[in-house]
Amino acid sequence: MGDDLPGTSSLLSSDVQAPVSGTYEDEDQDEDEILRRAIDLSLRNDDAPVCEPRPESKLENYQYSPLPTTDKTIRLLCIPPADNIADPLVCQMHQVRLIDKPGYAALSYTWGAKVFDHHVICDGRRLAITAHLDAALRRFRTTTWWMLWVDALCIDQDNIPERNYQVSIMKHIYSQALRTFVYLRESCLLDGEVLKLMISLMQLAQNVKELSLAEQETMKPLDVVTSRARDRAIRFLELKNAGFPGAETRTTDLLSAGLPHPQHPAWEAMNSLFSRPWFSRMWIIQEVVLSPDVFIMLGGYEMGWDLVSKSVFVYTKFGLIGVTKSQNVTVLKEFQKSVATVLGTLRLKDDFQCRSLIKLLNSFRHCHSSDPRDKVYALLGLANDQGAHQMVSVDYSKSVDAVYLECAQFLVRNGNGMEMLTIAGIPQKREDTDLILSLPSWVPDWSREEPNFIGKWQNRYQAAGETQIDMELEDGGNGLNAKGIRIDVIDALAPLLGSRDSSPNEIDSWERKVREVAQQSRFFSEERLEGYAKTLGLGLCPKVDDNGHTSVDFDAFWNEGLAYDAEYCGSVVLAACHLKFCVTRQGYMGWVPLSSQPGDFIIVLYGGPMPLTVRGKNGNYVLLGASYLEGFMNGEALKLEDAEPEEFVLE
Template sequence: MESLRPNYAPLAEGRREIRLLHVAPKDPSQPDSAIASRFSAASLDDNPDYEALSYAWGDHTKEKTIFIDSTSVGITRNLHDALEDLQLAYQERTLWVDAVCINQADNEERTHQVSQMRHVYESASRVIAYLGKEYEGSDAAMEFLEIVGRDPDIHYSPRLNPHIAVHGMDICSEGLRDAIISFLDLDWWKRVWTVQEFALARNSVLQCGDRQLPGSHLIQIYESYMKHAYDCCGGWDYLNAKSAKYGIDIWSALQRIADLNFACTSEELSFLEVLESFRTRHSFDPRDKMYGMLALATGRWENVIEADYTKSTEDVYRALALAATERTGNLGFLSHCYGRRYPELRLPSWIPDWTAIIDEGSHNNLMSRLSTYNLFDASSGALSTLIYQAPKIALVTGVVFDTIQNTGPERGEMGTTPEIMRTWRAMAQIAESHLDVSTGAFWQTICGGLLYERSNAGPSWRRQVPTRDWPLYHKWKTWKFSEDEPSLDSNVQATSFDIAYHITALDRRFVVSRKGHLGFAPVATAAGDVIAILSGVNVPFILRAVSELPDSGSNICYEVIGDCYIHGVMDGEVFTRYAMPLEEIRLV
């Protein structure tokens, strides 16, 4: 039988109507028969009883069929797997499933239904996060997570009792670690839409095959892991051991739970923080990188933009950049301009490309760096202005105060830490023997003016105090240059410096300016690029002069290369010490 589209009767927008899918019970006499179902329309105002499905669409090829109102309808394999595992034996099951309950071919209906997605998931009696069919290792992973979620005091380390053991394996077992990592690497954890679907649920459950895990366990799992990893069970050898099969460690895998915890528990979320937290997640439609998170835009970010599938991706991304400036009064959104841009999108350099390719392992550290920017005030509280001139110019104010003279190699190309330090010191023209506080500009640049500390209240960042923190650099350098290279655990005081060093230098080059400033700038930075302080931004930016555009008059234009750390100008010195006046800067 030919696969057709369902028969979609119009929905009454004024009544907040949605379609519900009623899945008929299994026919025990015909276990291989096609799934039968029917549609009904229901108003959210009437509090209908239904469960909402959250799943990864996967391959969009509609290779499976079900019956909806006696019509054979093509659906994806992932959806068919979900309906097959959710179908009850003796009674009908009422579900809301976005792929079929929304007429995906009708942009007007799609736009309206997406706009009320928050209410759809908040109103559901339960949200079922379906992760896929049972597979080898899924049972062990779910049992591990179930134990941790049920008993937050149980230890990870097999040296302590009681400790976790699953199927005869403890956390030191590569088999158990791989099972946990593979479970947290399923597509559901990497899809954009599943974030708000899970975060908005008043009651949720994760299901893999026919095994379920209460959604409330996820918060307890992450809190337990943080508690034990930093305290009693701090055996970094197994917590940081990368899986040979999946290329990441448990810490990175559990970060996906941490991100969901952030979305579920934060009272007022910055929409830019939400987008950044889940930036490496995927969506078939690039506009959904934004639309799929709109239900999490609260407080001053509420209704920041509207879902509208008649608009191009470029229009949507530009609308957010302009709205972000209006809502926050600053140009902080510019710090999200990084990653390898998607060439099909014709975006100006000053508009973040939310589809940009970013390594997930690096992304967590990049987010940590972004979180430190509120500790700086390079523009000395200057109010931001942004005037948009179609099609691509943004007029802002600021100061172009210096030019890049030398750039170092990428850190990954430079060998050992001692070799890296020698190269950078040579660029800065600092003799190897100079180890006193007089070389403060160098060692403070190495850690980006920051230190990472752990306390009973949790880990946090702080600005360094040169006269007090100089010994930390010396201890860190002694550790890094040691031939025996003792473990970092035996140099605990150097940890805060080491973390700051890696965060500061990540995806950046060491640079020296014509005026002698030291710093770290994006890998794409080249000699001749300029350093600018833009009004309403906490950190400096690297800009690149480009040929004047036909509609820009005789004014020079700049492309945004990215934000940077430049020692000696992070606290408004360009204005307070050098008294440089603001000028108009054209970004393209």
């Protein structure tokens, strides 16, 4: 099909709308009518004067009236239409109770720089807003009145008690909104091409699914999809299963699967679209998951969240990122964050069990929030842990340290302490922020968007076997006492690789330095490399022969045996950029956190999925982070002859 993407007319579906007119005349008339009735009622409010009585330059600044902290009372903006996009932004503010089921839409957008150099005229007074919000509000002003909930305007951001209460009921605000509109940007020449590409991806996935169903039901595929769509689906499955082989065949592969040429600008435009800051915003998780209906406003189009999420799913899960990889590293990095966010919301909608607070915190650690406290507060509305809202209360008068400590204390009391410890530990110095925290080493710093590398893999291992967690808070909740077993002491460390983009020569040079350290291990042998190779791959080992090991020359093993094992090689390189290879005094090999030093201890706590590296401090210990120690990832520590239970007090 190549450039023969669906025409613009095909965009007019339930998932994609034509340029916005402020209402949907062909569907959901009852919801629009609810909005109109709510606006009609609000216009009869004698306390809301029609704007604007005086020249803008002479208007007084808007003053918020206090909101009650009962009955889930919120403010809504009533925005009238305007003939010209440049006309002053005029609105009215109304107080409503959610219990009265008011009809309204919610607006989601990126705040951008907190420079309040624009304004709206609200109830005859000036109210400062950012340039991003100004553009978003103007997007709504066409031919229809709107009743909107907008966080920056409907919450008095300078009133801490009000802000606390409004954030605590945010889940109800989004759950009751008839729709949530997401404002991304103004019109771009490639918007239509991006939408057509997304539709092609979703249609292709649907054809593949229908083809599979047809085969399962012993029906002829022609009974389900057209011959052309069937052929594309078959070809795409073949290409996917083959990993889209060979750069020289990629163009043909994509075209035969019904997708555009790899040089088609729609691919790069799609990467750029999903690298926009909104997709990695912390607050959108709650907004998307809880809102009954989400529409993305993209230039002159609107598209449903179903189209967004399914096209991203196909784009990533069918291996298309590798085929059309962006040359812009920054765009690709942000795109990958956005993918994690979008796919994460899909899981939350389908699997209620994913909503424990610890899983939410870890799954969306990559998301950004301008206020570090929101890394916790933005997820409370989704958490299904009993007592979470009482024990981790929204309070913006607390410091970031206090919020993170309170959250960690709740996780320990709630039985999630071990899962938390695998992603905690002394962090490395950060140059991307001025934020300085003074947290106990066992409390995760959620402001760090890069998660603990090895802690993400905790589900792979069961280092403490079938033992049960045995820990409790002490020292007023600032310390953590946990029982476990001391395994060994770090004796030698190899250097970091430095970068995932290191050249083959740099990787080879790094590996030789690692090998020098590994030779100190009693388990290292160039005649039998299974243990060393398995350690490098954090449990993954390339199968060189039927016995899982080799007796060939080591250099040949490394240079030839790994050259064709991309999965293994990628795992080694990734680990080498986040961890240090170590050898212990007893001769075991493994990976430990970057801050580790010779003399640090490797322990296993009861109920823990992974070993931990700790450092002695005044009779107690400081947690450095989760570790990998070959031979101790599946309960082996409990079988050591000298294994004696100990109490480790982490501070």
